Every structure is written in structure tokens, then in C-alpha cells.
Amino acid sequence: MRKKTTENFCEYAIRWREQAARVKPPMKEFEMIDVFLQGQEPGYFHYLLSIVVKTFATVIKIGEMVENGIKSGKIVTQAALKATTHVIKNGSGNLGGQKMKEDVANVMSDTQIGPRGPIY
Incomplete structure (x- = not known):
């Protein structure tokens, strides 16, 4: 599942999480985070991978920060x-x-x- 050009990182992550919740048997939180991170663009993957996260909500928060950094020019893609x-x-x-x-x-x-x- 790819991020739409019309949605921000948070919207995309929530949509992805909703789809992942339908998987049978259900994935554990750490599995969901792992699979989600593997599907990210290099700019996001690099920054998200460098942190140790315990919840998917933390991944969303850091992803939003990366997105804002890219938009503001603080992060070079x-x-x-x-x-x-x-x-x-x-x-x-x-x-x-x-x-x-x-x-x-x-x-x-x-x-x-x-x-x-x-x-x-």
C-alpha cells in the first residue's frame, strides 16, 4: 500500500494500520511496526529505522516530524x-x-x- 499524494504521513499510517488490523491471525505491535517500516520510502525509512519504538503511535509521530522536516528543507531527501x-x-x-x-x-x-x- 502506497501513500497517496493527497494524504499526509499520519493519514497514510492510519489507513495502513486499519488494513493491517484485518490480517488473520492478527499481527503483534512489533510485527506491524516492522512491516510498516519496510514499506517506507528511503527518506522516511532512514529516520524511522534509527529510533527504537514501542508503539505504532510513536512511529506516526516520528513520521510526521520527518515529513515536516522534508517540507521545510531541514531534511534532504x-x-x-x-x-x-x-x-x-x-x-x-x-x-x-x-x-x-x-x-x-x-x-x-x-x-x-x-x-x-x-x-x-
Whole structure:
């Protein structure tokens, strides 16, 4: 089950939990968390996996925090890193392509990605 583009992480997690509750025999809480985490996008998976959780509600709370971090730019996603790498390798295709490569390279060298997101 995938997250719809129209729903936030909390809505998706609740919808997923409702579907998981229908499984027979019922999954234990830790099994549900494990299966849910395995199905997450790399950006979420990385941050959710690094915490030890005891309840599904905690997973939802941390997932919301990750989602807000991605939206605010505090967390850099794998897709953003790949796009930046692509721009660096191929240029932008315009006359300012070299300047853009230099700007992106400077930003990338000034930013460290830590376990809790970018460190400036």
C-alpha cells in the first residue's frame, strides 16, 4: 500500500494500520511496526529505522516530524540529492550551466548530512 499524494504521513499510517488490523491471525505491535517500516520510502525509512519504538503511535509521530522536516528543507531527501548530482554531472543546459554547477557544488560541500538531517 502506497501513500497517496493527497494524504499526509499520519493519514497514510492510519489507513495502513486499519488494513493491517484485518490480517488473520492478527499481527503483534512489533510485527506491524516492522512491516510498516519496510514499506517506507528511503527518506522516511532512514529516520524511522534509527529510533527504537514501542508503539505504532510513536512511529506516526516520528513520521510526521520527518515529513515536516522534508517540507521545510531541514531534511534532504534521496530524490533531491540525486537531482543535485544530476545537475552537477550534466549541467543545466543553459549558458549559466557552469555557474550553476559551481553553486551547487559549493552548497553540497558546505552541507553535511547527519543522522538528524543537514548540519549547517
